[in-house]
Amino acid sequence: MNETHSDNHTDNHGATHTDNHGATHSSTRKESVTVLGLGRMGSALAGAFLDAGHPTTVFNRSPGKADPLVARGARRAATVAEAVAASGLVVVCVLDYDAVRGLLEPVAAELRGRTLVNLTSGSPEQARAEAEWAAGHGIGYLDGGIMTTPPGIGDSANMILYAGGPELQAAHRPALSALGDPVDLGPDAGLASLYDAGLLGLMWSVFGGWLHATALVGADGVPAKEFTAVSVRWLRTVSWFLTMYADQIDAGEYPGDDATIDIQVAGIGHLLHAGEERGIDGRLPRLHLELMKEAVAAGHGGDSYARIVEAFRGKRSA
Template sequence: MNARHMNKQNVTVIGLGQMGRALAEAFLAAGHPTTVWNRTEGKADALVARGAARAATVAEAVEASGLVVVCVLDYPAVGELLAPVAASLRGRTLVNLTSGSPEQARAEAKWAAEHGIGYLDGGIMTTPPGVGDSSNMILYAGAPALLDEHRSTLEVLGDPVDLGPDAGLASLYDAGLLGLMWSVFGGWLHATALVGADGVAAKDFTALANRWLKTVSWFMTGYAEQIDAGEYPGADATIDVQVAAIGHLLHAGEARGVDDRLPGLHLELMRAAVDAGHGGDSYARIIEVFRGK
């Protein structure tokens, strides 16, 4: 055996789209003997040239390794590929990095348990170029003992974050974190359009925006404690005060022809809280509007 592969776990990667290829490349770069399979065989060519073993069938791919990673289009595709080889998967660990819903993840975990298959469901919190960077998170949910067993192998993909035994939590966190990302992107783009109307370069504004986000994260930490306690003291800034402040944002945008739908939505949420009698509470109270309360 090549010295580079000594004490390295064999890994199989099923599905070689952009993300699947990135996963396989990370395993290969770390010296793991890697078997790959894809419905379109040509997608494996570059990986085989780098030392991966090409499996002719899904069954052959599964039987090559104790750790099987699948990353395909959706959960129905996972079922279509793996249901026929359930017997071969028995006693192995299946890591499903396919995007889906918490309900689909829990159903897949139930199927795996019924067939004696160790199961971890995951969420990749980066794009393919970020796979292999330890600063990026890979979320895992399922049997914590399995993650502990395979941590040294899986950490070559990114920082493995254990969310506990509920297999649906990786998908749920993934959806929530993506929602947060899009909201941040939307706010940043609106703000960049606003200041850009007066000639401010995006890179100059973004330097301060990134600094400001550190303060915002401090507020979030405090607000999280309020949410868990179900109490929203407005000691820092009340919703009433922020309703007035967002008026300045709307005025500035209107004067510059900047679309106001995003800040308008924030104002709508704030007013709903005020109308419910909570204008003296902190902004965290708005979570109750999202909850429909």
């Protein structure tokens, strides 16, 4: 939980609040933000805060990386301590969690009572350890997962996942919204990293399937752009299946009301045949076929495709 700041911190939040004397008042000034780490992503984050009108302090070990942001109105801090002291909201985005701790351990006392938003990529276990470290020093902590590349920062169509403190996300939502659409995953600080890993896996699987399909139809002269227009429409239907299958997975029941695994084994056979005739690498569909055949051999051929989740869980139930 974030502690009460002195007036010069709370006034930066740009919202109605109560000062240390119990008086409620309102400020129209946008919240001040500090960004630590000015690689491509960190620079994009700082730029989005500036574009949204937030007073922004920046720090990078190589000071020259701050020059373009300073030219746009950012304040350059000479030290991490100076950067932290400038804002109640501190955002860090560096190479890894070791780099995060290296930056912040020496200024833990200065961070006390402030909110730290860690947008560095890492594992759920690292995020939970960092949240524990922050709590031990009286630091409000949010761990985040950025679901876009630097050019997408600042676009509300793109998600930024946050976990570790719903009350902190609510308090800082106006500032965090400058980066993208803030999605609250709840109090477990590890969930942003976990979702990030899972969603990237989903992305690579979709990319792989689309590339395989594009190579397949391209063998008969179909342009990728033409095929992709139809593919995007098909993915809307696929999303409907995902929603239905999610309910089945949560219930642990896989009725084959839409299409059974048996039927889909036959269907993937057509895909493999078409690929072989055109010299298309079939490793990806053969993996799906292998998983399907295992389910059929275990007596689940009449179930829906959602049953395959058990194979990924390592459960080959009879």
